[in-house]
Amino acid sequence: xxxxxxxxxxxxxxxxxxxxxxxxxxxxxxxxxxxxxxxxxxxxxxxxxxxxxxxxxxxxxxxxxxxxxxxxxxxxxxxxxxxxxxxxxxxxxxxxxxxxxxxxxxxxxxxxxxxxxxxxxxxxx
Amino acid sequence: xxxxxxxxxxxxxxxxxxxxxxxxxxxxxxxxxxxxxxxxxxxxxxxxxxxxxxxxxxxxxxxxxxxxxxxxxxxxxxxxxxxxxxxxxxxxxxxxxxxxxxxxxxxxxxxxxxxxxxxxxxxxxxxxxxxxxxxxxxxxxxxxxxxxxxxxxxxxxxxxxxxxxxxxxxxx
Numbered sequence: 001x002x003x004x005x006x007x008x009x010x011x012x013x014x015x016x017x018x019x020x021x022x023x024x025x026x027x028x029x030x031x032x033x034x035x036x037x038x039x040x041x042x043x044x045x046x047x048x049x050x051x052x053x054x055x056x057x058x059x060x061x062x063x064x065x066x067x068x069x070x071x072x073x074x075x076x077x078x079x080x081x082x083x084x085x086x087x088x089x090x091x092x093x094x095x096x097x098x099x100x101x102x103x104x105x106x107x108x109x110x111x112x113x114x115x116x117x118x119x120x121x122x123x124x125x
Numbered sequence: 126x127x128x129x130x131x132x133x134x135x136x137x138x139x140x141x142x143x144x145x146x147x148x149x150x151x152x153x154x155x156x157x158x159x160x161x162x163x164x165x166x167x168x169x170x171x172x173x174x175x176x177x178x179x180x181x182x183x184x185x186x187x188x189x190x191x192x193x194x195x196x197x198x199x200x201x202x203x204x205x206x207x208x209x210x211x212x213x214x215x216x217x218x219x220x221x222x223x224x225x226x227x228x229x230x231x232x233x234x235x236x237x238x239x240x241x242x243x244x245x246x247x248x249x250x251x252x253x254x255x256x257x258x259x260x261x262x263x264x265x266x267x268x269x270x271x272x273x274x275x276x277x278x279x280x281x282x283x284x285x286x287x288x289x290x291x292x293x294x295x296x297x
Contacts, residue, residue, distance in 0.1 A: 010284055015246075015274040023277040033284065040283035043290060044255050046233045047240075 001025075003032040131195035135182075139189045146186075150179055153199060160203055160257060165210075174210060178203045197266035200257065204249070204267055239289035243282055250278035251286075 006026050013019045027033045104111040129137075129145075131152070137145035157178055161171035181202045240248060246268070253264040254275070261272040261279075268275070 007284065007288065010281055010288075013277070013281055015270050015278070017273075020271070020273050020277040023280050024273060027277075027280040033280065036287040037280075037283050039290075040286045041255075043236045043239075043286065044251075046236050 003030050006030070006033075132191050135185075135189055135195050136191055139186050146183060149182070149195075154179070156257065157199070157203060160200070161207065163252065163256060164207060170210065174203070174206045177206050181206070193266055194263055196259065197263045200253065200259065200263070200267045235290060235293045236286075239286050239293065242289050243285055247278050247282035247285065250275050251282040254279055 001022065003026075006023075013023055027037075104113070129148075131149060134145040134149050138149070154175070157175045158171065161174045162168060165171045165174070178199070182199065240251075243251070249268060250264055253259045253267060254261065259267065261275040264275045265272045270278075
């Protein structure tokens with residue numbers, strides 16, 4: 001039975017076993033009936049806002065989960081501060097020398113400064 | 126811990142445990158209220174019928190035998206109360222639902238009208254399944270037909286509803 005044939009007989013069906021099995025057989029195999037069934041469910045849910053279809057429940061669950069994930073990730077990112085650049089370790093100098101220049105023994109090597117020019121000039125490592 | 130079944134509570138009530146009846150009332154009071162309010166325009170009448178239904182269950186204390194599901198029994202009584210109330214109000218008229226229509230969205234109104242256009246057996250089968258959440262077997266016990274007949278009625282009701290809504294949509 002095609003869907004059009006089914007619709008043309010819709011008002012004539014009864015609860016007789018023959019009619020019942022004919023309707024159920026058609027409904028099980030008809031894609032339009034399945035579509036109508038989903039549409040009817042959506043329509044009826046408008047009358048009963050407290051009740052939602054499975055699809056609506058899933059959509060609601062997914063939306064809630066997405067919002068929750070965004071909030072949790074956001075809080076996590078806020079709680080983890082970006083690593084600040086480390087301040088260079090304070091150099092411990094031992095300066096040996098006189099007015100003509102200095103030699104500094106630092107953790108990164110020996111620094112020699114010549115007093116005649118600027119402190120940076122002639123620095124060797 | 127699992128909740129005691131309706132049938133267990135009803136049997137306990139028949140043995141004199143009044144609190145079991147109270148538990149059944151608290152379990153089904155809101156459900157019955159919604160059942161009648163969906164089908165009657167008058168909230169006062171809905172409340173009366175809810176109380177009459179619970180009273181009928183109470184008066185079953187002496188004669189109750191655990192045969193079928195309690196829910197089927199409850200809704201069968203509620204349905205009979207509804208049918209008698211309608212017949213008393215409009216003798217001789219065919220039974221039609223007067224579905225409650227509070228201020229609502231136009232789409233809901235069209236659904237309500239389409240539902241109202243359905244024949245009573247189709248509409249009641251659809252509403253029992255959809256709104257009251259009864260199984261086909263339970264709805265069959267309430268309406269006095271087989272579970273398959275309920276399934277077929279629901280299929281027909283959905284198709285008729287879709288057709289009605291389609292016509293309403295095209296005429297807009």
